[in-house]
Amino acid sequence: MQHIVSFLSDPKTYNHPVNNVTVVQTHISYVFIAKPYVYKLKKPVDFGFLNFISFEDRKFYTFEEYRLNSRISPEIYLGVVAIVKEGNSFKLIEDGNYNENDVVAYCTKMQYIDDMYSLKNLMKQGIDNQLLSLIAQKIYIFHKGADNTEGLQGFGGIKEITKNTLENFDQIEKYIGVAISKDDYTFMRNWTEDFINAYEDFFTKRNTQGFVRDCHGDLHCEHVYYKDGAIIILDCIEFNKRFRYIDTISDIAFLFMDLDVNGKVEESNRLCAQYIQLSGDYDGILVLPFYKAYRAMVRAKINCFQSDNEGITQQERDGFIQKASQYFQLAKSYMQQSSSGIVYTVFGNIGSGKSTIALELASLTGGVVINSDAVRKKLAGLDVFDNAKAKAGQGIYTPEMTExxxxxxxxxxLAIAHAGMPIILDGTFYSKEIRRNFYQFFKDEGIDVKFIFAQCPKEELIRRIEKREKDASISDANVEIFMLLKDRFEDPGEEIPGIYLVNTDTSIEDIRNQLRNVIS
Known part of the structure; x- marks a missing residue:
């Protein structure tokens, strides 16, 4: 293997002009950056959860890496190339014209993309709401189209969930006293086992409902890029189907967790709210803390493994252990989360800024947004961005459908609030009777509820609605519908106590300040 590494480290190896080759090691691969391309060579390693010891396995998983990643980023994954024996040296064959008996190694060939475009680097300058929206849409569309047939055949079931999570603990046991204390190890293992036992039926139901799909499996900030207005996602797991054939909420939980560990908690909250709103997977929120903890444990484990890499300095080794400890503490914090459920009901006329308030509330509280337009379309079997092409009171907008x-x-x-998480309801809630009904429903269930009335001038309402008609939007409401329904909306009075008024005809920061007063 070392002879092949030396060969690929030589700029003269390649079929295009290369000034120098940068070699990067992961725990499972050598990565050769020979701009404008990148070549990945699998190491002959066996970690239990992956086995690349044999040549045939390395070949198979190299082709799998190309096939699977081409689903989501075909512009980056260009193909598989071969290294063949030629006399006392080697030759790189990129056109497929080789005798398989002469091949000594295979590499995945990729288009080079600078790390400056990765989410990990972009977050240093700040992540704006538009970028978060694009990421949510990209992952939602990928998950929606991902295969789910094998999930129904056993992958992603309670047996696999148990194996995946408890395997982490088996593999990190030797790092007790190095990266994790014995007490924390025992607490986290017991919590994980107790959660699996308590939610066994729920996990099984998720599987049969089709939420277990052929996902990415390693969806964190280093694998998400933004360049030229497009989201690019790299490096899905190819080496073990049970790590990739998982619940979609487990897949994206990795990204939420990674934003959290990098201090971007509000961005993580907002991305979560946007993804759930698009997917309609409100039930998935109930197991999100479990999956975020699991994902933090995976990253801790990987850093522990990297601390054992050959040829690294003691300072690098200490850095990996320190990072592993940070992930272990984050996992523990997810397991210890406890809060009282609260429902924020955001209401107002069409175009009044309800959804803006809802997403800002989600960022500040970690709450889940339940948008009436999104729920309506999901119930009708439509995608959230489909236009129902129905007039007010007709089609999916009948009184019966609204009820x-x-x-x-x-x-x-109610289910999410009982689990101790904040909820944000986003809808017109046009009548006092409807608002009274919602207020009494949650009060009878012992759930605290706050109502927020979104306000802005009529001229601004119309301007927003006209702009929304030109953009992709969950809401189908246009100016014609607004003019028909505006007089039906009943301004709040004394039907319920303590309604908060939020002016949305102002800056986002001012809206956030108004909402902080509501939260407090």
């Missing part, structure tokens, strides 16, 4: 939407919102909100 069904409100009932669904109550049920989903």
């Amino acid at each position: 069904k939407v409100y009932t669904t919102m109550k049920q989903k909100a």
Whole structure:
């Protein structure tokens, strides 16, 4: 293997002009950066959860790496190249014209993309709301199209969940006293086992409902890029199907966790709210703390493994252990999370800024947004961005459908609130009677509820609605519908106590300050 590494480290090896080759090691691969391309060579290693010892396995998983990543980023993953024996040396064959008997190694060939475009680096300058929205949409579309047939055949079931999570503890046991204390190890293992036992039926239901899909498996900030207005996602797991054939909420939980560990908690909260709003997977929130803890444990484990790499300095080794300890503490914090459920009900006329308030509240509180338009379309079998092409009071906007939407919102909100998480209901809630009904429903269930009335001038409402008609939007409401329904909306009075008024005809920061007063 070392002869092949030396060969690929030589600029003269390549079929295009290369000034120098940068070699980067991961725990499973050598990465050769020969701009404008990158070549990945698998190491002959066996970690239990992956086995690249044999040549045939390395070949198989190299082709799998190309196939699977081409699903989501075909512009980056260009193919598989071969290294063949030629006399006393080697030759790199990139056009597929080789005798397989002469091949000594295979590499995945990729288009080079600078790390400056990675989310890990972009977050240093700040992550704006538009970028978070694009990421949520990219992952939602990927998950929606991912295969789920094998999930119904056993992958992603309770057996696999148990194996994946408890395997982490088996593999990190030797790092007790190095990166994790014995007490923390025992607490986290017991918590994990107790959670799996308590939610066994729930996990099984998720599987049969099709939420277990052929996902990415390693979705963190270093694998998400933003360049030229597009989201690019790299390096899905190819080496073990049980790590990739998982619940979609487990897949994206990795990214939420990675934003958290990098101090971007509000951005993580907002991304979560946007993804859940697009997918309609409100039930998935109930197991999100479990999966975020699991993902933190995976990263801790990987850093422990990297601390054992050959050829690294003691300072580098200490850095890996320190990072592993940070991930262990984050995992523990998810397991210890406890808060009282609260429902924020954001209401107002069409275009009044309800959804802006809802997402800002989600960022500040970690709450889940349940949007009435999104729920309505999901109930009708539509995608959230599909236009229902129905007039007010017709199609999916009949009074009967509206009642069904409100009932669904109550049920989903109640389950999440009982789990101790904040909920943000986002809808017009146009009548005093509807608002009274929601208030009494949650009060009877012992759930605290706050109502927020979104306000802005009529001229601004119309301007926003006209702009929204030109952009992709969950809401189908246009100016014509607004003019038909505006007089039906009943301004709040004394139907419920303590309604908060939030002016949205102002800056985002001012809206956030108003919401901080509501939260406090």
